[in-house]
Amino acid sequence: MNPSPASLPDETPGLYLHVPFCHEKCRYCGFYSERLRSHDPSSLVAALLAELDRYRDVRSVRTVYIGGGSPTSLPPELLAEIITAIKARWPAPEEFTVECNPGQTDERVVSMLRHHGVDRLSLGVQSFHAKELAFLGRRHSVERAIESVRVAQRLGFDHVSIDLVFAIPGSTLVSWRRCLQSAAALGVQHISAYSLSYEPGTPLEVARRAGQFRTIDEETDRAMYEMAIDFLGSAGFAQYEISNFAQSGYACLHNQGYWQNRPYIGIGPAAGSYWQGRRTVNFADIRQYIQRIEAGSDAYELSAHPDRNERLCETAVLNLRTREGVDLAAFERCTGVDFRRAFEVPLRRHNRGGLIEISDDRVRLTRNALAVADSVLCDFSCL
Secondary structure, three states: OOOOOOOOHHHOOEEEEEEOEEOOOOOOOOOOOEEHHHOOHHHHHHHHHHHHHOOOOOOOOOEEEEEEOOHHHOOHHHHHHHHHHHHHHOOOOOEEEEEEOHHHOOHHHHHHHHHOOOOEEEEEEEOOOHHHHHHHOOOOOHHHHHHHHHHHHHOOOOOEEEEEEEOOOOOOHHHHHHHHHHHHHOOOOEEEEEEOOOOOOOHHHHHHHOOOOOOOOHHHHHHHHHHHHHHHHHOOOEEEEOOEEEOOOOOOHHHHHHHOOOOEEEEOOOOEEEEOOEEEEEOOOHHHHHHHHHOOOOOEEEEEOOOHHHHHHHHHHHHHOEOOOEEHHHHHHHHOOOHHHHOHHHHHHHHHOOOEEEOOOEEEEOHHHHHHHHHHHHOOOOO
């Protein structure tokens, strides 16, 4: 039940803790969360801390990320209790991120986060257009989103990230450009930009199937993505992953750990882990999670040890998501395998098609491949 500490420096894990609460579910959200009012949050926090305690022998964690759901939907004292427990075990992570809902990010909450040692905020802004926020089911206003960023900056946060969504029905290239301009003008250090997806079972997907709105066509979707790359690049945000852009020195270290296929520990309902060679996923059910933790059991719904070929493919796909791509020497040191030999067939095909570029020391997606990255990466997902 108690994992042993990592034995090598590059095995130092990241820590992800999932707070599966929201005040209201957004129409498009496919992540596991439930309405806070349906549960006793203190019981869930007690279970989170109990699961966290099972890793007390881990000497250090590289990064911490508290996500959701919406962590800021918790009463501030309970969120502070979680942060305090993490910092008591691992007082000096390289980066400590908390996801924040702009509608819940006032001076009291931001001051508490700052006081407890959080150094990075990720704000789910999504759009700077009121009609688009309403379509997505977001509860905050444009003004509140801007003010939440200003509060964070005023209280000393110098690493603020915002999420944006494009290809929202009703949007245009003009409205998306204005959204990007508004984001850049805020002086944040990091911007993530995602095309709106229609996740199975979400209210938005149900409405789409019923023909209640017209989706953005693929050509416009791609043009919006290309606009984000060009505009954010001109505004000083380097694209370092398919959907992520940062000012120099402000890439998200926690997410980079995922793309490098480094170990991480997941705490909470629906949280996944990759620890000591095993991938696990906790039950996506708050009550079942609490019951299993209280009974002294693990909370795994899924557990598997990836074999050699699975690890090779996982590392290849994750590395290729980044703009640096696969460092060939590092890949061989990590896996014992020559990347170019292992993936000779897809490399040759996509290099001829102009979607992969190969140099002496690395392999990476070309600019043309970014908008169709998922289809390209599929060819590296198995051997």
